[in-house]
Amino acid sequence: MRSHLLNDTTAEQYRRTVTEGVERVAAKLATTQRPFTGVTVDDLAPTIEQIDLDRPLHDSAAVLDELEDVYLRDAIYFHHPRYLAHLNCPVVIPAVLGEAILSAVNSSLDTWDQSAGGTLIERKLIDWTAARIGLGENADGVFTSGGSQSNLQALLLAREEAKPGRTGWDGGPDLGKLRIFASEVSHFSVKKSAKLLGLGQDAVVSIPVDHEKRMQTVALAHELERCVKDGLVPMAVVATAGTTDFGSIDPLPEVAELCAQYGTWMHVDAAYGCGLLTSLARRALLDGIERADSVTVDYHKSFFQPVSSSALLVKDATTLRHATYHAEYLNPRRMVQERIPNQVDKSLQTTRRFDALKLWVTLRVMGADGIGQLFDEVCDLAREGWKLLAADPRYDVVVAPSLSTLVFRYIPAAVTDPAEIDRANLYARKALFASGEAIVAGTKVNGRHYLKFTLLNPETKASDIAAVLDLIAGHAEQYLGDSLDRAS
Template sequence: MSFLAYQNEEPSGTPAQQADPRENLLDEHNTAAYRASVLQGVERVIGELTGRDRPTTGIQPEQLEPETKRIDLDSPLRDTSEALDELEKVYLRDAVHFHHPRYLAHLNCPVVIPALLAEAIGSAINSSLDTWDQSAGGTFIEQQLIDWTAGRIGLGEKADGVFTSGGTQSNLQALLLAREQALARQETNPDTGWQLSRMRILTARDSHFSIVKAAKLLGLGAESVIPVDCDEQRRMIPSALDAELDGCRDRGLIPMAVVATAGTTDFGSIDPLLEIAGSCARSGAWMHVDAAYGCGLLVSGKGPSLTGIEHADSVVVDYHKSFFQPVSSSAVLVRDRETLRHVTYHADYLNPERHAEQRIPNQVDKSIQTTRRFDALKLWLTLRTMGPDALGGLFDDVLDLAQQAWEVLHADPRFEVVTRPELSTLVFRYVPSADIDPELCDRANLHARGALYESAAAAIAETVVDGRTHLKFTLLNPRTTRDDIAEVLELVAEHAGRHLEENDTTGLEQRRAS
């Protein structure tokens, strides 16, 4: 049956305001309506994909907010088609398209089709991955993927883990386990408050902001996070880590955890994992590796090494960054499954203790979430359809592209690039002349970023390095080309250069005179 035939079915396949609200429930009675509604949604998405030649529309918040605020949520529309027309105006028309080759801003990847199929299946069945009697086979699919990932990392036979909503939650859970392990070792003084005040987390200055956020959520405070100096490649310096660990010992502090990063957000830098593992072993600190970004190297055929990650006590992976999965798809893994007991709580109405005695596999016993989507299904169908080598090939493509982009930037005297990338991010700055006022140059770079977005020609990111504004490419689209990079850089130079000319007349006259 054709799509148009589904639209014309009787009763209507879009029962938004039918007299009986049960006609909106997905069950055996409403399969035609389900099919018609989903197909209409798919057609709208296809229309957006084929009709959009730019990653953004350049719309500003003050333009879009009124469109949404005027909608009366107490007054539903007549059918799905009208609802989709409205959605077009408040969302689809202006949605940022991560799949576009000139979306170069944040750690958002285009997604593979098998994962989208899994989203459709998973949302319709609506399994909750907290207890066996709500998920059945989903439990074992998730566990198999955890075991597969732990095997790729090399964590050993006692490893385990659980899917999460993203790297921030994964980091929080890992540091919660580290905190509880550290408390368990402090047997001589049961004063938990005093022990917590002595806890310290050591991490590189360029690590993810969620480490500080986790410290605050865990009752340790932001001051418990000790930043460790980095080298010119923005990687943690092992000798600096050892000095900070010695300082903790001398001050009577407890080095609860060391957080190493395998792929920093700004620079894609990979901390020296093997050396950090040695430092953790000597100090007794929990070794946590935030590989939310760098996890793509687990399937890569040509990327840098993650040697040393196998010694970690916990590891974060974000499949929705480097495995081309839709948000959300993340996991936290641990070397010793026994440490997951720190997040185990039993409720008689959900996961009573007798379930553990009967070896019923309730995933809620390992998670800080209760109700949880079947996000593992996306990666499962992706691996079963494409295989890990194909995923790794896509990641290798963006690693190669990053090296090409670095060559373009490095050879252009108008730009300064901070580091040669290990993964697929490049941080750079438009500086056409050494005598330009740095603050004016900051403003010119910010202006260029904003002008690019408003023109809808490209989307790039911004950051601050050593107190100065920089721009950033985050390359996760295998369809982006070297020509795309070169053309976007020309647009950056055009917008930033025009801003400098309009706002630095004195400097311009001096340069012309010289």
């Protein structure tokens, strides 16, 4: 079995095996005709269930053949121009190169003696990102598994910072007094984080949004004032720079002013909108983000990186101490005095992949402008899609895009029952998914079912959007026709 260990004696075997796997994937990418085959759980589950994991195949080629049946054939392919559903991006080749290297070397980014140069590369990228945000000389941060973890850590820091001299809280055990303010269309991880932090179900105060789906700062000001009058503690405001459903960006300068007025931690969830940091045309949309106490960025969304690649940035490096724990077998306190850089001192994770390498290789090959150009292209595409939807009488579109998301609803001329229109839209999405011809997402707006295009593929064209709109309408009309037949 030692022949399978990657080392000096198996280097050539490694080269052959990985090359064979890359060739299989390359062949799939080159020949994929649609984003999905339409396979169902009931179709695929028996194939995987019958595999006996206690009887290995002992041959990588045979395993790749089997993998074709259980994964590669039916995978969802984000690179296809008609994958229009979630915040999943096609990945750039330099990042995949970085992924291959980091997986083989297998550095762990918790301590210097497990990563060496990897530690410094991650720190350099944190400094680069913080500078792009404008957080100042004292900024710091750490890579994370994704936006949810980044938001959780940010709110942990905010909770610990909500102490005398900042908010007037006496630092006692009554966590039930702490409040977090976020828009009604903020990411679900805000409420989940509040629960994990022991703050109670009432801790998150939902702030209404305007017609552009941006947080109403007048309402935020009112809620902050009421919070203080009620003897509660405004622990944090979470502003979103790129909401999941609409791509909307909260008014960051106004939020920053209110946070300064009330001594409240300002967190910006820019998991989606962080691509604007490299944009050649839209960077101004993030004006005000430099005033945040913490910022979430997801490179695996709008920087076109493989999952996972995310980070939490903070304005004041000393606040990261709230995530620090010293263990004698890992990062004893003496290492701080010896100036040994251990990233575990900043992280909620211990063992952690060298995900920063993917972004490093990407920047060294493409440059920031190259990433920004790709993100600008999908934002431009969303504008084209908006024009198509606004001019199409079959559809109601909710709001003009700030980034690259479009939320819309098929509206048949002959049907007035909102519930029946809901069912038609739900049916159309499911039927489209089952066909494998395209994939779109869904959400609710004011209690009604809507469909969603999340455009993160620069290879998608306006003609693809138009074609998918025709497919959706066709499926919805089929449902309504069948519904009339059933009624008669």
